[in-house]
Amino acid sequence: MWRWPWLRTVLLLALPLAWFVAIYFASLVLLLITSFWTIDTFTTEIVQSWNLDNFQTILTEPTYRTIIGRTVWMAVRVTLIDATIAFPFAYFMARVASRRTQTLLFAAVLLPLWASYLARLYAWILILNHSGVLNSSLQSIGLPAPNLGYTENAMLIVFSYIWLPFMIIPTYAAMERVPESLIEAARDLGARGWRTTLDVVLPLALPGVVAGSIFTFSLTLGDYITPILIGPGTSFIGNVVYSNLGIANNVPFAAALSVVPVVIMAVYLLAARRLGAFEAL
Amino acid sequence: MKGSQFHRLVAVAAAGAAVMAMSACGSTSTGGAALRQPPTAGMKPQTSVAATGEGALNLIDWGGYVQTLWQKPFEDATGCKISYKDAGSSDEMVSLMASGGSWDMVSASGDADLRLIYNGSVKPMNTDLIPDWKNFQTKFQSPPFNTINGIHYGISLQWGPNTLLYNTDKFPTAPTSWGALYDPQYTGLITVPDNAIQIADAALYLSVKNPSLKITDPYELTQTQFDAVVNLLKTQKPLVKKYWPDIATEETLFKSGDVVLGAAWPIMTTDLHLAGAHTADTIPSEGATGWADTWMLATNAPHPNCAYKWAAWVSTAKVQAEQAINYGETPVNKGACAEMESLSPGSCANFHANAPESYFNSIKFWKTPIITCDDGTDTCMAYDKWQAAWTAIKG
Numbered sequence: 001m002w003r004w005p006w007l008r009t010v011l012l013l014a015l016p017l018a019w020f021v022a023i024y025f026a027s028l029v030l031l032l033i034t035s036f037w038t039i040d041t042f043t044t045e046i047v048q049s050w051n052l053d054n055f056q057t058i059l060t061e062p063t064y065r066t067i068i069g070r071t072v073w074m075a076v077r078v079t080l081i082d083a084t085i086a087f088p089f090a091y092f093m094a095r096v097a098s099r100r101t102q103t104l105l106f107a108a109v110l111l112p113l114w115a116s117y118l119a120r121l122y123a124w125i126l127i128l129n130h131s132g133v134l135n136s137s138l139q140s141i142g143l144p145a146p147n148l149g150y151t152e153n154a155m156l157i158v159f160s161y162i163w164l165p166f167m168i169i170p171t172y173a174a175m176e177r178v179p180e181s182l183i184e185a186a187r188d189l190g191a192r193g194w195r196t197t198l199d200v201v202l203p204l205a206l207p208g209v210v211a212g213s214i215f216t217f218s219l220t221l222g223d224y225i226t227p228i229l230i231g232p233g234t235s236f237i238g239n240v241v242y243s244n245l246g247i248a249n250n251v252p253f254a255a256a257l258s259v260v261p262v263v264i265m266a267v268y269l270l271a272a273r274r275l276g277a278f279e280a281l
Numbered sequence: 282m283k284g285s286q287f288h289r290l291v292a293v294a295a296a297g298a299a300v301m302a303m304s305a306c307g308s309t310s311t312g313g314a315a316l317r318q319p320p321t322a323g324m325k326p327q328t329s330v331a332a333t334g335e336g337a338l339n340l341i342d343w344g345g346y347v348q349t350l351w352q353k354p355f356e357d358a359t360g361c362k363i364s365y366k367d368a369g370s371s372d373e374m375v376s377l378m379a380s381g382g383s384w385d386m387v388s389a390s391g392d393a394d395l396r397l398i399y400n401g402s403v404k405p406m407n408t409d410l411i412p413d414w415k416n417f418q419t420k421f422q423s424p425p426f427n428t429i430n431g432i433h434y435g436i437s438l439q440w441g442p443n444t445l446l447y448n449t450d451k452f453p454t455a456p457t458s459w460g461a462l463y464d465p466q467y468t469g470l471i472t473v474p475d476n477a478i479q480i481a482d483a484a485l486y487l488s489v490k491n492p493s494l495k496i497t498d499p500y501e502l503t504q505t506q507f508d509a510v511v512n513l514l515k516t517q518k519p520l521v522k523k524y525w526p527d528i529a530t531e532e533t534l535f536k537s538g539d540v541v542l543g544a545a546w547p548i549m550t551t552d553l554h555l556a557g558a559h560t561a562d563t564i565p566s567e568g569a570t571g572w573a574d575t576w577m578l579a580t581n582a583p584h585p586n587c588a589y590k591w592a593a594w595v596s597t598a599k600v601q602a603e604q605a606i607n608y609g610e611t612p613v614n615k616g617a618c619a620e621m622e623s624l625s626p627g628s629c630a631n632f633h634a635n636a637p638e639s640y641f642n643s644i645k646f647w648k649t650p651i652i653t654c655d656d657g658t659d660t661c662m663a664y665d666k667w668q669a670a671w672t673a674i675k676g
Contacts, residue, residue: 045400061669063669063672066676067672098601112484112648125533129533129539130537130538130539131536131538148524149539150523150539151536215438228475228526229526229530231523232521232522232524232525233475233521233524233525233526233675234676235672235675235676240447240672243668243672245372249375249376249396249494249534250374256608274632
């Protein structure tokens, strides 16, 4: 066997590769194929006749454009908020905090991921609703109640909270890799703290932020549970996919609509690659 | 049990498929005459039930429809060992049934029935083999949601109305009209189910409020009527705090005080009452929509004798009463009233189990909207239109 190193490689990779191709890749291809089919409206069985009806509906119906626009806009805002929070946080973790504090903060960032996503959503409902902690504590100090429960802003808050760790971790990783020598050099050349951060740390850590944004953006784009539980009931792409699968049983249309986030992410990833995000992962 | 029950609503919508199905058939149907025959219509149901069953029974049910209280005595008496799966939604029921498997029966709701019937998942049943069937309220012996062209595709089980739930602090006396749900003075304090079948509730209200529209059946709307209903729902949208997706969310909204008024089910009134919330429900003067469940027999049921034994068992007055009280719904067996009284005094009247025929006529039971109107013309809006309109209403 040692004489044929390629055999070792094949043996090593066969299983994961088979998995990747057969399960992961094939399902994506099937999704794409299904999106060109339609259903028989009487039996709801899939009719394998090739056409672009589903995509035409998605592109021409104002409702779907609104929903796609709303989803993307939410993903953009969540990404910006998370980046704004994560950058100083990761900076502190990587460059200021002691070893011990660093470990504590790292654990704190990861801690929410140990608890169920649903439990955390319900916790937020209890915080934001009418008789919730937020309203009652603001009222007790004489401020007006913001009544954020079941609003668009509630979704923004909860999405930003839920995906924050996915932004902090890659940003932290990139920040930690910024060589100390470069910062010292900047100081030697007379740059103050702020200028060093802006001109040295930020450009070097940016790929990490972009890598994190891939997560926050794509996770928001695909989520449908937060809108159901936290929002006022308005639809995101995921909700329409869900209701077409689960309620109308229109798998081809759901598949066609699922292609939309895939296309959006493909464009996003190409842009991210240009910004060097993949080296930061 | 609540957990699975909650998606009933979502479930309703599942009807979609059937609906769309029907819209296709609509064009071929002949004015008001017989509906298109389902694929299993020709299958002759069995004429007798074997004394000994097959020893097993596989059910798909709404969580809580199979309970030890009536499961154990059944298994002891018949030797049919039950395995069951709680479904989360009507759609899950439909897809489980369609995916083959060795299911015997499903406790489908009115919205899913047509779909199960028309995709061939269920087959005709012989009501002669259900001794209690003749004791059912007439309305539930051959209801349009499970009986097509005189052929029964299942045995009615239980039903419930869709009620107007309100906060008793805010409303010392019950609102008398569904109009409260469209009243701007309650902006941000209203919740309605996130379900296209909700369009029927608005249609029911408009049928009284705006007689010139001539709405006679909230599930059969012409384009003009449909547009008026959709417009009404669009004006309701800014008033809605949340379109509720499940029972738990709806109850939380009332408990926390986020809303004071909403379209709901009797089970929520019961739950909220137990939780000490200040709420009550009412059926306003316009009447109400309602849901009804049916045990249906799978086309390839491996244990048909056990299935018939089960259908007969859950139809008996005693089990009907037990399930009604356990679940907070209304039995279809007229004899269940006395049993309910002995289990929990007052429950028969509370759940309207002894109501006269006129009461049932005030409830418009969920059925899948199809393209063919009652007058035989193909001018009604089918469910796919409802689904699309609902998505547009919510924005």
